[in-house]
Structures are given as structure tokens and as C-alpha cells.
Amino acid sequence: MSNVTKEKNGSAASSPAALMTAQTEQAIKMAKASFEQIATRSREALEQNIKTIGVVTEMTRGNVDALLESSRAAAGGMQTIAQEVADYSKQAFERTTTAGRTMALARTAPELIQLQSEFARTEFSNSIAEYSKLSQTMFETMAAIFEPLQKQAITAAQIKDLLKE
Template sequence: MSNMTKKNAESVTPGPAALMTAQAEQAITMAKASFEQIATKSREAMEQSMKTVGVVTEMTRGNVDALLESSRAAAGGMQVIAQEVADYGKQTFERTTTAGRTMALARTAPELIQLQSEFARTEFTTAIAEYSKLSQTMFQTLTAMFEPLQKQAITAAQIKDLMKE
């Protein structure tokens, strides 16, 4: 082979050093691409995590607010119920005292029986009306207590569905 042909053959076929350099550059390029992909995926995961933390924080705040509102409704309702029961007890005591004095003035047994019957009928009717009123107040209190919790549960379900998407 002539010198010229040898030179052309050497310039076309890379030597071991050139081959190693090319492989090293290819490895570096692949490593950079992998690291960039890892960095991108890590950044996306971090952003998703931060979004999730934000949602969880907001849900927790909503839960606490709903519990506080429910507790206020319960306390207010119990106060109204306690006042109604106290008022009813006071009125019953006054009616019973008045009826007892009236019955003490009865002159005959039939008159006493009639006064007792009227008192019993009146007290029964009053008790039914009072229990109905008390039941209505309890129902309103329970409705007011569970309304904020129900709203928060619906919100939580909607957010859960959004998080799946």
C-alpha cells in the first residue's frame, strides 16, 4: 500500500482514542438527557405534591369551619331547647299550684273530680303541644347542625373526583 492510501485509510477509520471519545460523548449526552428527564419528572412530581398539599390544607380548613359552624348550631339549639324546657317547667309549676289551690277550695267530691279532670285534660293538651314544639326545635337544631357537615362532605367528594382527573 502506498503512503497516500495508508493516510486515507487512517483518516477514514478512527483510532481507539477517537472511538473512546465518541463513546464518552455519546454516554455524556445520554446521561444529560436522562438527568434532564429525571429533573423534569421530579419537578412535575413536586408541583403535584404541592398542589395536593394545598388541596389537603384547604379541605382541612373547610372541615374545621364546618365543625365549628355545626358546633355553634348545636350550642344555640341546645340553649333554645333548655330555655323552652325551663319555661315549660315554670308554667307547669304555676298551673299546678293554681289548680291545687282551686281544688283545695272545692266543696264537694264531684266538684273536685270535675276540677281534676279539667286540669288533667288541659295539662295533657298542653304537654302534647309543648312536645310538638320541642320536637320541631330539635329537628331545626339537627338540620342546622348537619347542614355544614353535609356541604363539606359534598365539597370533599367533588374535590376527590377532581384530584382523580
């Protein structure tokens, strides 16, 4: 029997039309599988990007919060330092005025020199004490300024490590 006879009898397995239909169906199945695979990978990539955007948003929020906290610490520290300097200046002015009046009442040159020496020693000691106090305040202010930034840097490094995984 020829191919033409087989087609008339219903056996279309080897006919070009049947072969073309089978190949078309196979191509459709392969294309559908490829598109499903692409869709799955795209969905996974999108989910990862959304996760990354969320992490970056949280990190940015943390950065802003750290900067605000650092700025508040800087402002508070500078205000404290300015107040300490103003208080010291006022006290130094009062001490100098009092010493000037006392020296003006000196009756002899040796008495005046003694009063000046005592005043100079006292003011030198006061200056050293004030310098130490200001240094401590500046150190504490700097620590308060950098603490939130350091914490955020550590958090950012940990997040960076998590994103790599």
C-alpha cells in the first residue's frame, strides 16, 4: 500500500501533515516550557530585587536616623562647650576684676608682686582645670557624635554580608 492509500484508510502517522502537526505540538510544548522557565526566573529575580530594595530602604532609613542622632549629639555637645566657655569666661573676668581691685590697694611693690604672683598661679591652675574639663567634654561629644554612625556602619556591613548569601 502506498502512502496515499494509508491516508485514505485513516492511518496518518507517516503523512507529512501529521508529522508537521506533531512537530508543531512539540515546538509549542517546548516554547511553553521555556516561557514558564523564563517566567519563573523573572519572578525569582523580581522577588530578589524587591527584597534588595527593601533592605536598601531600611539601610537608608538607618543612615538618616544615625545622621540625625549624630547631629543632635553634635549640637548638644557644642551647646555644652559654649556654655562652659561662657561660664569660665565670666568667672575669669570676675576673678580678674577682684584681683585688680586687690592689687590697686597694695601699699608696697613687694605686696603688689606677691598679689600678682598668687593671681597668676591661681589663674594658671584654673586654666589647666578648665582645659581638662573642656577636653573631657569634647571627647564625650565626639564619642556621642560617632557612636550612632559606627553602629550604622556595623549594621550596613552585616546587611551587605547577608545580601551576598
